Amino acid sequence: MSDATPILHMLSPQKHMSPFDVNMAADAGYKVIVPYINVTLEEVTALTQDAIFSRPPNYGTRTGLFIGGKDAILALDMLDAAQKALVPPFGLSTFADPAGSFTTAAAMVACVERVLRTKFNRGWKGTKVAVFGATGVVGFASSIIAALEGAEVTLVAHRGVDRVIKSAEVSKERFGVDLIAKSGETLEQKQAIIADAEVVFAAAAAGVRVLSAEDLALAKNLLAVADVNAVPPAGVEGMELFMDGGELPGSKALGVGPLAIGDIKYKTESGLFKQMINSTEPVHFDFRAAFALARTLTA
Ligand SMILES: NC(=O)c1ccc[n+]([C@@H]2O[C@H](COP(=O)([O-])OP(=O)(O)OC[C@H]3O[C@@H](n4cnc5c(N)ncnc54)[C@H](OP(=O)(O)O)[C@@H]3O)[C@@H](O)[C@H]2O)c1
Known part of the structure; x- marks a missing residue:
């Protein structure tokens, strides 16, 4: 060095x-x-x-x-x-790491992976994931990370399905992953997606609630929900900021809250900067490197 x-x-x-x-x-x-x-x-x-x-x-x-x-x-x-x-x-x-999104997405996927592994003895392969806020940078990166791990990922549009269809096309072209694009514009559409999901990533804008208690009650297949929004109201009703695998009220699903994710995000971003400084060869990091590191932090 x-x-x-x-x-x-x-x-x-x-x-x-x-x-x-x-x-x-x-x-x-x-x-x-x-x-x-x-x-x-x-x-x-x-x-x-x-x-x-x-x-x-x-x-x-x-x-x-x-x-x-x-x-x-x-x-x-x-x-x-x-x-x-x-x-x-x-x-x-x-x-x-645009808008911190690559490290945040990496942390969210790694935290949920830990819940799936430790509480349900399963991984991403074939797991049905619904992503809310899919047109945002955190939603985009987390969709690709989970799909690269073998999850069946649905991008949910809250307005205009065309933009998530475009995101799915870009993801296929650049990363070879097949993402499903669905409209979640009406309550019926949204609840049908939630009822089918095993994992939800709530990655919508700060202060936007994407899952209500009523939605959660319909989510019979739901194992885990992650919420990156730390600004009230919570993105998922009943989510606590530091929740890390606890049961969501009124649901059997386990929750991962924004500050549990934020802790791993912070360590991931810091860790990647330190790797850059200490490496003996030039290194190049995007969300894949971020996920590799976040995974070691949640092992
Ligand atoms: N916990 C952490 O460590 C951490 C770190 C970074 C960011 N965050 C949080 O992560 C979240 C996403 O950040 P980002 O940078 O990806 O944001 P972004 O690029 O602005 O994306 C926000 C997403 O939310 C969607 N959205 C907006 N209003 C909505 C509504 N009423 N219903 C459903 N979806 C809605 C947007 O859809 P349109 O494109 O249609 O508007 C877009 O897909 C934010 O809550 C941010 O605060 C957390």
Whole structure:
């Protein structure tokens, strides 16, 4: 490992770089952190090469490029562009986590996996998962992680099924997973999806309730529910912030709450930054690496 100063270049296509991510990077050990805002995909190659050619190749592992923003596909495209811009032996490490979504999704899937394993002695293969908030960045990443593990994942649209159909197409094209797209716009549609689900990921916007006590009462096949929303009202009625495998009131399903997920999310993001700093070779992280680490934290 080089003893060169760890430098992190943080790129965002938005007008702000997330203060949350800046703090996480500093606390993980980066000594110099530079945010770049309003960055376009086309600018990533030049920025990456500017970063690599200014340091000797053995300093490459101490140079990091973080990609934030709020768009999962754009972040993945930027990650690809940065990796393609590397000119060995000049390199750097990359990590995409737009709006914290990749590490949050990884943590949610890992926490539910622990509940399935320890309470039901089963894994993801063939498990029916319904994802609410599927057009959001957390919903998108968690759908793909679970599908890559063999789950049968349904993306639920709360308005306009076209956008989740598009998400399913993109997921097939980029990750080879088959996601089911369904409309959950009416109460009947939503309750039919819930009645069939074995796992629910509640990943809708902050303060939005997606599952009521009445919905839960109909969910006879439901084993586990995860809720990432920490802003009242809870995304799932009866969910407690720190719930981690406890029984949801009025239901046999077990709940995983936002702060139980947040704890693993925090450790995952911090752990990936530390891996970047301490690696002897450049490393490249998206939600798959995040899930691999989150899994070790919930083993
Ligand atoms: N616990 C943690 O550690 C942690 C970390 C990060 C984020 N979060 C939480 O994760 C959640 C998702 O974040 P995100 O960044 O993925 O958000 P996002 O990109 O803004 O997505 C929000 C999703 O919620 C949907 N939605 C909005 N209003 C809805 C409604 N009334 N009914 C059903 N769905 C609705 C949106 O659908 P449309 O596209 O149709 O609007 C979209 O699919 C938020 O609650 C956020 O606070 C938690």
